[in-house]
Amino acid sequence: MTEFRSPDQEMQRFRRRVVVALLFILSCFAVLAGRFYYLQVVRHEYFHTRAEDNRIALLPVVPNRGTIADRNGKLLARNYAAYTLEINPSQVRRLDETIDALSAIIDIQPRDRTRFRKILEESRNFESVPIRTRLTDEEVARFVAERYRFPGVEVQARLFRDYPLGAVASHMIGYIGRINDRDLQRIEERGETANYRGTDHIGKSGLELSYEAELHGTTGFEQVEVNAGGRAVRLLDRQAALPGNDLELTLDIELQQVAERAFGDRRGALVAIEPNTGGVLALVSMPTFDPNLFVDGISTKDWQGLNDSPDLPLLNRAIYSAYPPGSTFKPFMALAGLAAGKRTIEQRVPDPGYFVYGGHRFMDHKARGTVDLHESIVVSSNTYYYQLANDLGIDGIASFMRQFGFGERSGIDVPGEAEGVLPSPEWKRERFRKPEQQRWYGGETISVGIGQGYNAYTPLQLANAMAIMVNGGRVFRPHVVRHVVNPRDGTRRAVESEPIRQIPLNPKHVAAVRRAMVEVNKTGTGARAFAGAPYEVGGKTGTAQVFSLRGQRYEEGKVAERLRDHSLFVAFAPAEAPTIALAVLVENGGFGSQSAAPIARQVIDFHLLGRKQDDPAPEDAAGAESQ
CATH class of the missing domain: 3.90.1310.10 (Penicillin-binding protein 2a (Domain 2))
Incomplete structure (x- = not known):
């Protein structure tokens, strides 16, 4: 017998299904609405920012x-x-x-x-x-x-x-x-x-x-x-x-070019400073390099050429390399002796051509009988300064020289400056490890007195010390930048050029040393280089040993080029009111009058006269100064 379903039951079942489906649909819409509300209202700021970020770069x-x-x-x-x-x-x-x-x-x-x-x-x-x-x-x-x-x-x-x-x-x-x-x-x-x-x-x-x-x-x-x-x-x-x-410099680029051309293919450095401001007029390190090579990224070939060159063209010799000052140290030693009362301007001391200390004979290149301070600088007497160094002692030398910036950074606004070495017992204790190496020996003081031994200073330090001496003891921070210029309104901010301290120098002592340095370039070791100069200039030649001769006589022609002595010269001009003080160093250039002094002549000629003189003939080595 066939069973028939009740229409009422089917209708009720259908209605339940419709209600369930409707509830499910409404629930889905509720979830969507909640999600829309969350995204559009609650997280509106976040997603608006994200959208803007996608739209705006x-x-x-x-x-x-x-x-x-x-x-x-x-x-x-x-x-x-x-x-x-x-x-x-x-x-x-x-x-x-x-x-x-x-x-x-x-x-x-x-x-x-x-x-x-x-x-x-x-x-x-x-x-x-x-x-x-x-x-x-x-x-x-x-x-x-x-x-x-x-x-x-x-x-x-x-x-x-x-x-x-x-x-x-x-x-x-x-x-x-x-x-x-x-x-x-x-x-x-x-x-x-x-x-x-x-x-x-x-x-x-x-x-x-x-x-x-x-x-x-x-x-x-x-x-x-x-x-x-x-x-x-x-x-x-x-x-x-x-x-x-923008940067406006104290540098005179034409003076810089004159100095660089004067070096030719020789290695060395030159620093020229305005004594009354500390502004650097020229800062030369030779050989040099083309900075344009680095802008786009230097090629391997160019980098190897610069980095592997035995002449070290990337080395800034003017502020980083330290050299023994040789006889250019003597004017400062003379001032130290006068300041300490160990010497007077007129006092004459024996000069037999050597000085004996501890059984060792420190040799000079010539016996002169007696010399005073003036002659000791003009003829570059080693014996005078051997004795003076012994009388001052190493502590006296170090304390006086430190005032002039020897052995410490000057603070120049070019990076990479070296301290140099101002020798002292304290420095030696810090430098060496073994107790026997740390001890200071009296014989070492004798060598320091003529600018040899452990002495090592940068050309910048020598030029700065010379500037301090001739300006009466005012110590400036050497600087290359004169003004920082705002290109938008043209305002200029000056780099500080006030002295940072004053060395209490006796004007009579300074005048005596300056007179002697002027005579150096008239009748002394710098006379050949400055022959015929229409101005007066003070200077001092110097020669620095590269290696020890061990008692043998130095003969330049028999020594390998890179083992020859360094040539040095310090100067100021014009003598009566200096506007330039400089130091020149020519690596392995021999006697100071041979290489360094003629370069200084060209630079000073251009600075004072606005023109370049031909190189003077180098002085015969036999008439040059002692080491």
Whole structure:
């Protein structure tokens, strides 16, 4: 018998199903509505910001780097705009194939590939890396026509640093280079990460390094609306970058060029200072190098050529290399003897051509009977200063010389300055480990008195000490920058040129030493170099041993070139009111009158007369000063 379902029961069952389905649908809508409310109301600000970030890109605007000019406005470091072909490694799958394809459109040399690989190793993966710089307009046009083939490759307009005089004054000016990991760490430590966004280069040496904070400027930004492909649609807002400050130097670049030419192919250094301000007029280290090589990343070949050269062109000899001062130390020893009361200006002392101490005979090159202070400087008597050193003692010498900046950094605004060595018992105890090496011996004091022994000073220290002597004992901090100039409003901030301390020198003592130094260039060891000069100039020649002769006679022609004595000369001019004090060192140049003094003559001629004299004939070695 067939069972029939009740219509009422079926209807009730259907209605229950409809209610359940309706409740399920309503629940889903409730969940969606809740989710919509959460996203649109509760998290509105968050997602609005995210959406804006996707729509708006914040791009850094790199500031113009400040320029560097000499005291007469001659530009030594400047900027210029050029196009660069850059690859973003994170957006390029087959890097080598892409570069090969690009080379069919734009000339890419092996050195460009080598530099690209080197920069790529130092860069973060999301940064664009230049494969070619300084593109011509024609090269830019060829690439733009086929840009669609190269995703991740762009042509960018960049500012480049340029040093128009090339190798001139390069050790002082320095150079910039691409930012590496060490630079990034220093930037982060200073809390300047935001200010270096978009910046690829930073000062690496010289003034470019020491004045980086002034030269860099302040980074700006642009708010740009972008499409889904990341391309700019329109500019929404812009905060302009503030250019870096310009540097105006105390340096006279023409004087610098005269000095560098005077050295020729010889190694050495020259520092010239304004005695009344501490401003550096010339700072020469030879040989030199072209800083433009470093701007785009120096090639391996160029780097090896500089780094492996036996002449060490990257070494700043003017402020870093320390040398025995030789007889240029004697004018300061004379002042020390007068100040300590160990000598008087007129006092004559025996000069038999040697001095005996502890059974050892310290030799001079000539016996003179007796000499006074004036003659001791003019003829460069070693015996006079052997005796004086013994009378003063090492502590007396060290305490007096320290006042002139010997053995300590001057604080010049060019980085890399060395302390030098002002010998003393305390220095020796710190320098050596073994007790027998730490002991100070009296015989060592005798050698210190003539600028030998442990004495070692930079050309900067010698020039600065000479400037202090001739300005009456006022100690300035040597500086190369005279003004920091704001390019926006032209305001100039002077670098401090007030004396930092005063040495209590007796004017009569200083005058006596200065008279003797003037006579050096009239009838003494510097006479040949300054023959016919239409001005009076004070000076002192010096010769510094490179190695010990061990009692043998020095014969220059029989000694290897790099083992010959160093040639030194210190000077001031004009004698009555000095406007320049300088120190010259020629490595392995022999007697001071032979190499260093003629260079000083050319520099002083140009400084006082505005012209360059021909090199005087070198003085015969037989008439030169003692070591």
